[in-house]
Amino acid sequence: MICPVCKGNCIRAAEEVLGDVETRYLSCSRCPPEPNLSKSISGRLLPPKVERCPSCGRAALDAVMLDALRLLQSFGLRDKDDGLRSVGSPLIDVGYPLAYSPRLSRGSLILVGERYSAEAAEAMVRDIPEIKGVIQSCGVPGVVDPKRKPLKNLLLAGCDLRADVVSSLMGELVVCKRQSLIHIEFPRDNAPKMRILEELYFQGKLRDVADGLCGPGTLGLMCVLAGAQRVVFNDAWLPAVEDLLVNLEVNRGLLGIEEIELIESPQGMVGSDPVLLARARGACQIEVYHGDLCRLFSRARPAGLCLIDHFPGKDTRALQQACRCCKETVIV
Numbered sequence: 001m002i003c004p005v006c007k008g009n010c011i012r013a014a015e016e017v018l019g020d021v022e023t024r025y026l027s028c029s030r031c032p033p034e035p036n037l038s039k040s041i042s043g044r045l046l047p048p049k050v051e052r053c054p055s056c057g058r059a060a061l062d063a064v065m066l067d068a069l070r071l072l073q074s075f076g077l078r079d080k081d082d083g084l085r086s087v088g089s090p091l092i093d094v095g096y097p098l099a100y101s102p103r104l105s106r107g108s109l110i111l112v113g114e115r116y117s118a119e120a121a122e123a124m125v126r127d128i129p130e131i132k133g134v135i136q137s138c139g140v141p142g143v144v145d146p147k148r149k150p151l152k153n154l155l156l157a158g159c160d161l162r163a164d165v166v167s168s169l170m171g172e173l174v175v176c177k178r179q180s181l182i183h184i185e186f187p188r189d190n191a192p193k194m195r196i197l198e199e200l201y202f203q204g205k206l207r208d209v210a211d212g213l214c215g216p217g218t219l220g221l222m223c224v225l226a227g228a229q230r231v232v233f234n235d236a237w238l239p240a241v242e243d244l245l246v247n248l249e250v251n252r253g254l255l256g257i258e259e260i261e262l263i264e265s266p267q268g269m270v271g272s273d274p275v276l277l278a279r280a281r282g283a284c285q286i287e288v289y290h291g292d293l294c295r296l297f298s299r300a301r302p303a304g305l306c307l308i309d310h311f312p313g314k315d316t317r318a319l320q321q322a323c324r325c326c327k328e329t330v331i332v
């Protein structure tokens with residue numbers, strides 16, 4: 001599968017991602033010890049560089065962040081007293097809850113932060129082998145408030161496609177996302193939502209499901225994995241639905257998908273009247289809509305269970321009202 005961002009082969013099938021995630025970030029027997037650099041002290045007190053492992057070639061996370069700090073300093077974007085914390089937030093390319101600091105291989109880290117420049121970002125991707133992409137952060141991407149223009153973070157260089165491993169009692173899935181366009185969730189953020197899904201699963205309610213604000217598809221895909229007969233996905237934010245289409249392909253084998261059929265073309269980045277973008281057939285009937293959830297069920301057949309996973313703290317009354325044609329609505 002071709003990556004929509006870098007046009008390379010950075011997207012792997014879910015089976016492959018799940019097959020090596022346990023060992024992906026481990027050190028080898030000859031890796032030098034963890035450098036444990038302080039994140040808060042001045043850059044003047046840090047070494048100029050930390051070497052990679054001569055055997056496996058992997059780098060400690062600190063080594064990569066230190067290289068990024070030195071590079072930003074050379075571009076005049078950080079001063080001599082700025083430390084590692086000023087560099088930004090590191091995101092590993094396969095999101096997985098780790099109990100240890102990761103050892104990084106080529107192209108396995110995406111950096112999100114502020115005060116970068118396009119030139120410095122290009123240099124980071126070119127000269128620091130572990131860095132896959134650099135994102136200038138602007139806030140939470142997506143349609144947070146329908147009345148305001150959606151925010152986008154800016155991909156300055158490289159590729160921002162990441163894969164998160166999502167687990168529940170129903171099994172494991174891989175959820176890819178273009179991280180400059182989809183809000184950042186850490187593996188632990190998904191856990192409470194998975195507990196809610198597990199509860200619904202044991203009540204036998206994951207049969208005919210709508211994932212009303214689906215994002216890249218985490219909840220609805222888990223319902224497919226749990227054996228649902230029909231899952232309707234919907235989101236107003238086009239990049240989210242596009243990433244969901246990638247995820248149907250990535251998880252095709254795990255979800256028993258036989259055929260994915262593209263139906264209609266999207267109308268703009270933020271959808272209003274629901275458009276049926278795609279249908280997938282196989283173990284489960286899948287429909288993918290791009291549009292405003294308030295109007296979804298004027299087009300799609302109402303579901304037995306409608307899941308609404310909104311941005312935290314947002315008022316969901318209007319959405320619940322619009323989805324009352326479904327047998328049950330659950331705010332996740």
Ligand SMILES: [Zn+2]
Nearest residue numbers: 003006010159
């Ligand atoms: Zn890519």
Ligand SMILES: [Zn+2]
Nearest residue numbers: 028031053056
């Ligand atoms: Zn090593």
